[in-house]
Amino acid sequence: MTIKTIVLAAMVAAIPAVASAQATMRNGTAPAPIMDNPVDETGHTIGSAVTPTPAQATIPDAVLNQVRGSHVRSISVNQQIAPGERLPKAVHLHAVHDYPKYRFAVVNDQRMIVDPHSRKIMQIVQ
Template sequence: GARAGGEIAGPVGEIVGGTVGAAVGAGLEIPNAVITSIPRDEPSVVVRERVVVGEPLPSTVELRTVPRHTEYRYAIVNDRRVIVEPRTRRVVKIID
């Protein structure tokens, strides 16, 4: 976040970019109970885009509700389980 902001808008952009990047990357702590509730044996969807924390998943990827933790959504993309912010579709954690 800071590097991209600095390249685009100088020192002020670096501060804003760093703040946004930190909020997306480290600001959301996912409880272990949520992680262990996500099934491992579901089919994976293949997407061409890189799956990266902080970036949204394509609209073609179906988001599923985490069992017993309905405030969280997940998807299995390119053989990796990912937890997604449902409103923005942004990846908040890549599990494996």
């Protein structure tokens, strides 16, 4: 075999890889990947297993029961109260016995579990 034949064979073998690399971008966007799981309109995979964030984690029943049974006066704030929102520093966070990673507050007559570090509302307690 000559050098030209070897070089030609190597070039022919590399064509699929080069063509594949060029096909990954068209007009600045990558083609949609082929997936086994369906995707919703926001691009999140439906039905896949994910690790919940602290705000999405399941809160133990003992924490919820303790918050429901507490006798704490509600304070009023003029802001949206919803999971993921941060409570103002003026809102006192009450300890949850035996669960140091949770605090609770009663704001605008709603009981809520709060992340003590970020002050984000984790869950409104019904």
